[in-house]
Amino acid sequence: MRFILSSTALLALTLSSAHADWLQFRGPDASAVSTESKTPVDNLKVAWSVDLPGRGLSSPIIVGDKVFLTAASGPEQATLHVFCFSAADGKKVWERSLRATGRTMTQSKTCVAAPTPCSDGKRVFALYSSNDLFAFDLDGNLLWLRGLTYDYANASNSLGMAQSPMIVGGTLVVQSENDSESFTAGIDVNTGKNLWKMERPKAANWSSALALKEGVVALQSSKGITGVKAATGEVVWNYTDGASTIPSSALGGGTIYAASNGITALMPEGGSVSQLWRNEKLRPGTASPVVVGSDLFVINNAGVLLKADTKSGDDDSKFKLRLKGPFSGSPVAAGKRLYIVGERGTFQAIDTASPEGSILQEIELTNKDSKDLVLCTPAIAGGAVYARSDKKLWKVE
Amino acid sequence: MKLLPFLLLLSSPVWADLATSLDALRAVTKEGQGNEAATSAWSSVSQAKASEVTKLLAAMDGANPLAQNWIRAAVGVIEDREGKTLPVAEVATFLKDTKHSPEARALAFDLLQRHAPDEAAKLTPQLIEDPSADLRRHPVAKLIEEGEAALAKQDKDAAAKAFQQALNGARDEDQIKVLAKQLRALGKTVDLPAHFGFLMNWKLIAPFNNSERKGFDEVFPPEQKLDFSATYPGKGKDAKWQDFTSTDEYGKIDFNKPFGMEKEVVGYAAAEFISKEARDAEIRMGCKNGWKVWLNGKLIFARDEYHRGAKLDQYKLPCQLQAGKNTLLVKCCQNEQKETWTVEWEFQLRICDATGTAIASAK
Structure with a gap:
């Protein structure tokens, strides 16, 4: 009996390690860094691509041997x-098509399928700019749905929304931060009902949350960054020196490298947060x-990759790498490599x-005559990198 | 004699289970209410046979958009599993019955397009006056193709006829724009304000104070009483009513024209609309300023978003017109922003039915 149990446990362990996961926008803890031991090789090729029927800039997520992706089609x-x-x-494997219950207006470059879905390994939660939120199991069975603009009629942004949801414990953290009815909610992953809902600054916001220790999420806005217990919505600390509403912050070793006044390193501890350093040149x-x-990487508006020391904030004056931008998506990392796709x-x-x-390597994913922009942040799983445009999804490995 | 099998079917436990499950899906409402019951009910509904798919479609009638999505997802599962055995004739019959909800009929058409494309093509011309704007798109697109083909053969009369027929049926801006351009190129007159139902004639008053955006919530005199002969102390000058007729074919009511490019100000626009009868309607707004709209003194909607963009039918607001005179009041707030893309202080408003068909004022 003991042998059987051990074998079962070993099999489960083997299966687990064989499965590759990238469960949300910017992967583990939204850090954009792969935690898998298997990293992409240095001679990458397009393994496959598939055509998509509608627009999207959300990232793919990977759960085991499945890739989940959102898109939106039709004239509106x-x-x-x-x-x-x-x-x-x-x-x-499967596809589900539902209808938007909220507003689908966006600025022309962005689109309705902008937020990246997330998963707890058993379910997939898909959010759209229309504030529609769907929960499916991995086999495509609908578990619950919400229409957050149907619920809260002024929760929308005429430019389009893009904040990606995140799961912490049994709570799905959904941000719907805009100029009017601005809120973040903790939603029960089992029922789709609100566990809590908090008012947020009335200002359009496209940045997404970070997952910190002890079930705390860092919510970024124009006012700053707020640490909130995902289970209850309780505010545990507040940094009030302003932050960007477009790029999200970075995370490393428990420190937040906030997109605030350049980059500001913040150390949240218990019920407070302290500033470690600030470098206003890193924009x-x-x-x-x-x-x-131990390095922080920033891509500035000119498409130049900059490097700074995470302990001191000092930038490395030698390291200025011009990339092929412009960029709407963000870089992701595995080992010592960064991966990004220009628009x-x-x-x-x-x-x-x-x-x-x-x-190290460039691959032209799109036909230059197609005007098919790549606006997504890639995903990394199982030694492969995934990216998408409005028209295609690619696996590069 | 044919009623008996239907009654037997209704009384059968299987259909009763399906009906009960569909009721659970239809009971879903705001903030996730009903989700738990719907989760298990959906599992049952999605196991329905392909032959029962029109029962699912019928359950969308009168259902809220959330419930419709629950049912839509179940139809998708059935289609994946048994698409080849869908009852095409029944689905076509369902589509033809305009008493069913536009959303359910649009889904029925999608099923036909995928599983009986010939039948879908055959039915397409009949959808040009359909209550569903989504369904109208198909015959309009076909007529645009026909018109373009006629143009390629230099047959301008045939082209104009196809484009005009298409425009009469078109309700979506993208198709209407194409058709207006084609018809005008052929020398035809197109009255877009009438086609859309824009309200072009208003009385305007401004400027009231919107410093720190506080004017959005402040109740200025026009919200209390519409007295078009009155003069009120405004922001830096008196506020007086004046007539304004839009010359924009998309019905923009531009406060900057009569009042200058003011900042941190509030303006009001009032209009009368005569309805032949009491009826359901929609007020459709496009506006990139903070705004509120009242119909006959009742606040219909308010939105305090500034300069994030505007478009036709940005906000679709169901309302009830009363027979005879209806009074519309729009509050349009300009904020403090100075960027070149924050100059606009305007709105567009049209009155139509749920399909987007213009309702013309009786005078």
Whole structure:
């Protein structure tokens, strides 16, 4: 009996390690850093691509051997799609198409399928700019749904919303922060009902939360960053020196590298947060910063990758790597590599370890005549990098 | 004689279970109320046979958009599992019955397009006057193709006829824009304000104070009483009513024109609308300023978002017109922003039915 149990446990462990997960926007804890031991190789190729029927800039997420993605189609982008593809070959496993119950108006560059879905490994939660929120199991069975603008009629942004949801424990944290009826809610993953709902600054916001220790999420807004217990909505600390509403902050070793007045390093501890350093020269453009080891990387508005020391905030004057932008998506990291895709479809693998930084590899994902922009942040799982445009989803490995 | 099998079917436990489950989906409402019951009910509904799909479609009638999505998802599962055995004739019959909800009929058409494309194509021309704006898109698109084909053959009369027929049926801006351009190129007159139902004639008054955006909530005299002969102390000058007729074919009512490019100000616009009968209608607003709209003294909606963009039908506001005179009052707030893209102090408003068909004022 003991042998059988041990074998079962071993099998489960083996299966677990064989499965690759990237469960939300910017992966584990929204840090944008892969925690898997298997990292992408240095000679990457497009393993497969699939055509998509509608627009989207949400990232794919990966749960085991499945890739989940959202899109929106139709003249008003009112048809909301959730796709499940096989990670192995890109074959569609299932698709669900529902209708937007909230407003689908967005600025022309962004789109309705802008927030990235998230998963707790058992379920997929898909949110759209229309504030429609769907929960499916991994086999495509609908578990519950919400229409957050149907519930709260002024919760919308005429430019479009893009904040991605996040799961902490049994709570789905959903941000709907805008100029009018601005809120963040903790939603029961089992029922779709509110556990809590808090008013947020009345200002359009496209930044997404970070997951910190002890079930705390860091909510960023124009006012600053607020630490909130995901289970209860209780505010545990508040940094009030302002922050960006477009790039999100980075996370490394428990420190928040906030997109605030350049970059401001914040250490949350218990019920307070302290400032470690500030570097106003490090100004992220649209892309969010990322921490690799002891280095912080920022892409500025000119598309130049900058490096700074996470302990001191001092920038490395030698490290200024011009990338092929412009960028709407953010870099993600595995090992010492960064991966990002420029809007015009140039996938770039970057070596962060060399003194001045270097682009190891470029892959042109799109046909340059297609005007198919790549606006997403990639995902990393199982040694592969995934990216999408309005028209295609790619697996690069 | 045919009633008996239907009654037997209704009384059968299987259908009763399906009906009960569909009721649970239809009971879902705001803030997740009903979600738990719907979760298990959906599991049952999604196991319905393909032959029962029109029962699911019928359950969308009168259901709220959330419930419709629950049912839509179940139809998707049935389609995945048994798409080849869908009862195409029944689905077509369902589609033809305009008493069913536009959303359910649009889903029925989608099913036909995927599983009986010939039948869908055959039915398409009949949808040009459909209550569903979504369904109208299909025959309009076909007529645009026909008109363009006629143009390619230099047959301008045939092209104009196709484009005009298409415009008469079109309710979506993207198609209407194409058709207006084609018809005008052929020398035809297109009255877009009439087609959309924009209210073009208003009385305007401004400027009231909106410093620190506080004017959005402040109740200025026009909200208490409409006295078009009155003069009120405004922001830096007197506020007086004046007539304004829009010359914009998308019905923009631009406060900057009569009052200058003011900042941190509030303006009001009032209009009369004569309805032949008491009826359901929609007020459709496009506005990038803070705004409120009242119909016959009742606040319909208020929105305090500034300069994030405006478009036709940005806000669809169901309302009830009374027979005879109806009074519309719009509050339009300009904020403090100075950027070039924050100059606009305007709105557009049209009155139509749920399909988007203009309702013209009786005078």
